[in-house]
Amino acid sequence: MSTPGHLVWRLSMKWRVAVDRALAPAGLTHAQYVFLASLLDLQRDHPPSQRELADHTGLEALYVSKLARTLDADGMVERTRDPADTRTIRLTLTDRGREVVEPAIATVGTLLDRLLAPLGGRRADRTAALTRELTLLLDTPLEGA
Structure with missing residues (x-):
């Protein structure tokens, strides 16, 4: 029988590989996608630093x-x-970056719909419960364990 840790690992690998394959035609890796999509989201408030x-x-x-x-x-x-702290580098998505990431977000959304279909989709109660449980696990510190 698989352990929860093993299943989390397998699911994360399955997801990463699927995203890499789906975004290869756009010339993006999963990590580049996460970077660009997150930057698009974060820069709505202000240009985030690399650390943020x-x-x-x-x-x-x-x-x-x-x-x-x-x-x-x-x-x-x-x-x-950053003019207030020259050690800090702020990031902004360019028009080209936006042109690349917006269709990539739609592509990943389609993958997410496929992944979550067995739970009833993105807005299903089971998906919300899974999201809460995964958030709890992500918020649990492992350092010093």
Whole structure:
């Protein structure tokens, strides 16, 4: 019998592979998609820092920095120094980045619909319960365990 940890691992790998395959025609990896889609969401309030984006996505700060440089070179992201703290780099999605990520969000949404269909779809009570349980697990610290 599989453990919950093993099942979480398998589901996360299944999801990552499916997103990578679905977004390959757009030239995006799963990590680049998470970066760009999260940036689109976060920048509604203000241009987030690389650290804020890392915290939001769960990606390592060093990896976010590497992705930011790559996506900046590809013209999808603009990186600027924060005038109040020049150590902080703020991120903004460019028009090109928006043109790439918006259809990618729709593609991933279709995948999500397929994934959640056995639970009744995105708005189903079972999906809401799963979301609450996963959030609880994600909020549980493992450091020092």
